[in-house]
Amino acid sequence: MLLLRKTKAEFGLDLFDGTEAPAPGPGQVTVQVENAGICGSDVHAYEWTDGYGFMVPHLPVTMGHEFAGRVIAKGAGVTLAEGTAVTVNPSVTCGVCANCVRGDQRNCLDRKTIGLTLPGGFARYVTVSAGNCLPLPANVDTEVGALTEPLCVGAEAVLTGQVGLGDTVLVMGPGTIGQAIALFARAAGAGRVLVSGRADGPRFDVMRQLGFNDIIDVAEGSLLDQVMALNNGRKVDVVIEATGYPPAINDGLGVLRTAGVLVVAGIHPGPVSIHLTNFVRARHQLRATHSCARPTWDKVLTLLGRDPESFRPMVTHRLPLDRGLEGFELSRQRAASKVMLRP
Ligand SMILES: [Zn+2]
Ligand SMILES: [Zn+2]
Structure with a gap:
């Protein structure tokens, strides 16, 4: 399957024909990605401006941390049904550091991020922990659903203010x-x-x-x-x-x-x-303010369900994944607002 990856610590991204996502292990699901947004931080990583050195040990990595799709396979112990439309919280916490053990996952000392340091959504399939998947309200499609992560960042800023x-x-x-x-x-x-x-x-x-x-x-x-x-x-x-x-x-x-x-x-x-x-x-x-707390996801999904169409004007461009680099250039030149890639 086609993957849009950061391969080198320099300007650019590569379209790569890679292998399929691994079968889901216990507690994991495979998501068929329907919509994946290009984020400003993705553009910075593409341009390779200062501040993205943390990605180097993880290269090559498939990018895309704002995405939604459908569960198509699940591992042992997962209650989410196949076919469920979900958005994915890209923040992966370790569960074993001092802060996680204390219940303070937001301040995990060994946090990883799907789409920056773990394989992300600029691919047709991605296997992630079921705990990172949040079902979309029935009236929210995966295009609006893929806006959830940046909406959470904005909601957290408003709460902070x-x-x-x-x-x-x-x-x-x-x-x-x-x-x-x-x-x-x-x-x-x-x-x-x-x-x-x-x-x-x-x-x-x-x-x-x-x-x-x-x-x-x-x-x-x-x-x-x-x-x-x-x-x-x-x-x-x-x-x-x-x-x-x-x-x-x-x-x-x-x-x-x-x-x-x-x-x-x-x-x-x-x-x-x-x-x-x-x-x-x-x-x-x-x-x-930076990122968001887990409860903010639930608040945002509730508000998305109240009036999904009121959020749709945020998406200005929709492109297939093989035109992903074009999407990055549109974002970089601020000719687009949110570009959605459809793997
Ligand atoms: Zn982002
Ligand atoms: Zn931790």
Whole structure:
């Protein structure tokens, strides 16, 4: 079967005609992948920017950590029925380290990730632990289901920001994670959701289709001026950053009200310096979010089941796996929002 793999510690990915997925052992299932999204971190691994050295001992590895499909075979002890549509939580915990034993799997000391350090979903079949599979609600198809992982990342960022009823929230960055943040900020009761980005037409269009029309293009004027114009001259209650562009942190602090919360969700290529006196006097709360807690998956699946079609505009391109490299180039050039590969 065709596999889209990272083979070398350098720019690029390879389409490879590999062997079938192994038969499922005890506690495992084989999933026939129907939809697998290209994530921003996949694009970084493709470009081989800093921060992906952890993959080197695992190369070659089939990528793809945002996917959904159907269980087609199962090993001993698995209760999931064959044919069940599932989305796959890519985080694999060891079960034996001090934190796992304590029940704190989120902080596993030996975490692995399906699609980054274990074989992933850019393949027709993948064998994974049944414990990583979450059945989709009956009205959610595998295309929307494959959005679950990035939606969970966005939901966790909103939980971290403690977005409250009536709050004004600024989402920095209109990509998939920014879209997820905007959707869940609205679901959490935000009164107004502003979205900022720089000359990002295709992804601004997705934001509009999702119902977010207060869009700030920082290529056209300062963030502060545009926030003030849209928010009746007031700074915002919560800023959630998903740009990965270090100067965005200071721009975000500049539009945050006293004692407001700024959540950093982007993966940044370098450091940033902050004017600490202003930071202290404004009592700004600077927080980080990364990945998500297991209970967040259940919350997101419940919300997906409530109105699956409201999430579908996030997917802008659908391609067969043999055109996967084209999908990566579309993502890299920000010509696409979410690209789904169909193995
Ligand atoms: Zn991802
Ligand atoms: Zn562990």
